[in-house]
Amino acid sequence: MDEKFVPWKKAQVHVLSHALHYGTGVFEGIRFYKTKKGSAIFRLQDHVHRLVESWKIFGEELALSEKQLCKAIIETVKVNKLKEGYIRPLIFLGYDRMGLDPTGLPVHVMIACFEFPAYLGEKAVRQGIHCNVSSFSRIHPNSMMTKAKCTGNYINSVLAKRESKDEGYDEAILLDHQGFVSECTGENLFLVRKGKLITPQSATVLEGITRESILEIVRKEKIPTLEETVTRDELYSAEEVFVCGTAAEITPVIEIDHRSIGSGKPGKVTMHLQKTFFEIVHGENSKYKHWLTLIK
Ligand SMILES: Cc1ncc(COP(=O)(O)O)c(C=O)c1O
Incomplete structure (x- = not known):
């Protein structure tokens, strides 16, 4: 201090x-x-x-x-x-x-x-989570600074999280002020739809470092990826959905608003990216060693 x-x-x-x-x-x-x-x-x-x-x-x-x-x-x-x-x-x-x-x-x-074990739980990382679309919208860029991690911003996240847990879900997905998918209470979001990896492009999204890491990994692996506006029904009809963030790492989403996502099990792309991510953070992928600062 x-x-x-x-x-x-x-x-x-x-x-x-x-x-x-x-x-x-x-x-x-x-x-x-x-x-x-x-x-x-x-x-x-x-x-x-x-x-x-x-x-x-x-x-x-x-x-x-x-x-x-x-x-x-x-x-x-x-x-x-x-x-x-x-x-x-x-x-x-x-x-x-x-x-x-x-x-x-x-x-x-x-x-x-x-010490901080898996934020949404070890089981969640392996088996996936259930999400709801929140009744709270993600903060608006005219009233709060969406690219800054300001403590005051997080009342929005806490309200959505509390509602989500009270209703028996694991995590909330917030829409932006226009009704497009934004992100979760402390994670960004990706989906796989029609074989393409997509992450919402909304002015309200926090520029997550895990999100950017994933975008760099998939660019190198030549996995077709888009940053575009995403609607709620596109989430329901996605083949895969996952959330990502420093705390939650890469966690599959298997159900949204009581609708199974894809097969209702963590998808192939999600699990491949999760494996790659864990290899990178544990220093097992030399291509990304510049992302690690060793404590000597
Ligand atoms: C609202 C919000 N979105 C997304 C993220 C994910 O960002 P990062 O991957 O940098 O942890 C976080 C966590 O910092 C967050 O609080």
Whole structure:
């Protein structure tokens, strides 16, 4: 916290912190995995770049460089002595006075690191999940910054997630303000339809690093892929659907709104990409070793 290592229980903030009241923070979710050469962080520089961009979109200056943040993240992984896990950096406005005006408020930076098994469950990764199309729309780019991982944005995700769980589903799919498929509460989405891999092209989609990794993998493998608008009925009639993100990795979707997707089992393309992804993050695919930062 603020450039010092702090024991877990002492990592505290003032109750009147601006971020706590108004959602004025930006964050990242990053994973590190075991490889034969030791632990490695997946796409560290890209995550740190998005973190700094998020803060810039939010309109604030940051005293730390991307290089300094990367170094701090590596050091935090080291002191926690974990082989595999999740890293949560957060930049947020602290307490000085009450009121909405953020001018001159103290900027805090914290990096936490902890064990984090499969976000939607081990079984979900192997067997797939059931989704609903949410009654909540994904945030609109005129009112919230959809390309920034701002903490305040996530009320939208939490509302959709709660509704989804309350109704007995595993995850929610949000449509954008025009009614096209956007993404999930913390994951991007892909489908296979008429033999083509498709991911929604909507102004509201977060530019997920897992999504971009998948797009790069399929480009290299020459798998026909499109970024285009997707409708709800195209999801229902897809051969395969999967969600992807740092937390959820690549998780098949086998049912949406009580309609089986394809055969009702994880599809071939999904499982091939999942296997490739896990090989890459565990350092078993030399073509993508530039995506890994080894912890020495
Ligand atoms: C709303 C949202 N969409 C998509 C993603 C997936 O992004 P990434 O692959 O960079 O983790 C995340 C997670 O960061 C997210 O919060």
